[in-house]
Amino acid sequence: MLLAGGLASLIPGRAKAGVKLTGYSKSAFSTSEKQTPYEAVTTYNNFYEFGTNKDEPAVHARDFKTNPWALRIDGEVAKPVTLDLDRILKLAPLEERIYRFRCVEGWSMVVPWIGFPLSAVINLAAPTSKAKFVAFESYFSEKQMPRWRYAGIPLPYVEGLRMDEAANPLAILAVGLYGEVLPNQNGAPVRLIVPWKYGFKSIKSIVRIRFQERMPPTTWNISNPREYGFYSNVNPEVDHPRWSQAKERRLGEFFKRDTLKFNGYGEQVAQLYAGMNLKRDY
Numbered sequence: 001m002l003l004a005g006g007l008a009s010l011i012p013g014r015a016k017a018g019v020k021l022t023g024y025s026k027s028a029f030s031t032s033e034k035q036t037p038y039e040a041v042t043t044y045n046n047f048y049e050f051g052t053n054k055d056e057p058a059v060h061a062r063d064f065k066t067n068p069w070a071l072r073i074d075g076e077v078a079k080p081v082t083l084d085l086d087r088i089l090k091l092a093p094l095e096e097r098i099y100r101f102r103c104v105e106g107w108s109m110v111v112p113w114i115g116f117p118l119s120a121v122i123n124l125a126a127p128t129s130k131a132k133f134v135a136f137e138s139y140f141s142e143k144q145m146p147r148w149r150y151a152g153i154p155l156p157y158v159e160g161l162r163m164d165e166a167a168n169p170l171a172i173l174a175v176g177l178y179g180e181v182l183p184n185q186n187g188a189p190v191r192l193i194v195p196w197k198y199g200f201k202s203i204k205s206i207v208r209i210r211f212q213e214r215m216p217p218t219t220w221n222i223s224n225p226r227e228y229g230f231y232s233n234v235n236p237e238v239d240h241p242r243w244s245q246a247k248e249r250r251l252g253e254f255f256k257r258d259t260l261k262f263n264g265y266g267e268q269v270a271q272l273y274a275g276m277n278l279k280r281d282y
């Protein structure tokens with residue numbers, strides 16, 4: 001059983017935070033660094049569909065309906081499929097992944113996510129040899145997202161990864177944090193986490209995963225191509241035009257710390273970019 005009390009204990013339409021996830025294992029990919037308190041992780045958010053101030057998503061996403069949910073997986077695949085929440089939660093054994101999470105704005109946190117490797121989706125859908133990229137799309141509803149007009153970015157939010165990035169064992173789909181179902185403001189019921197990239201790649205509340213030949217458009221690149229590239233790997237050597245990326249502030253800490261290339265995950269991911277000029281292809 002995945003959820004304490006079973007899935008039936010979730011009131012339809014109200015898959016609320018606070019519901020415990022059980023039966024997950026610990027992962028060797030986890031950091032032992034001090035975890036950012038739950039309170040900060042769940043009240044200091046970027047989820048522009050629910051407001052652009054950090055404290056707004058926790059308020060405006062309170063009644064966001066995340067159950068029932070439909071996640072469509074299609075494109076260049078042998079087996080297109082639509083998954084409901086129950087099937088999403090059973091795609092693969094759940095693991096706790098305690099990851100560093102670095103936002104391009106210069107803050108960072110350490111979060112105990114619960115999820116499973118994104119490769120479970122690749123295995124399920126069986127992409128054809130034409131599939132070179134994976135495109136992700138967030139849920140969007142004007143009705144459910146009352147602050148959408150003020151987002152200042154085109155919606156729905158879209159993101160993308162190269163196939164080999166998506167298959168890397170560090171890339172996960174998260175369904176929880178701190179042992180509980182994801183709070184709405186953190187991207188319920190299912191979101192991407194790619195810990196070696198800036199936080200904006202970690203798209204929330206995903207409704208579609210499409211395998212395709214072409215590099216997909218990404219929200220921040222559409223909004224401001226000079227400031228945001230497709231790869232967006234954490235890189236202290238490449239400054240954002242408005243923010244130095246050399247240092248970061250861990251939420252709750254006073255002094256800044258040095259930012260690590262690939263957010264400290266170089267051992268697992270540096271080989272993905274061998275031969276690439278990361279100063280040009282940022």
Ligand code: MTE
Pocket residue numbers: 041044045046047048049103104138157185186187198199200201202203204205
């Ligand atoms: N996904 C959607 N759909 N909408 C967003 O505004 N913001 C991104 C990313 N995913 C965003 C999104 C940004 S900029 C960051 S830093 C992270 O989510 C923040 O995740 P968190 O609120 O769980 O810390």
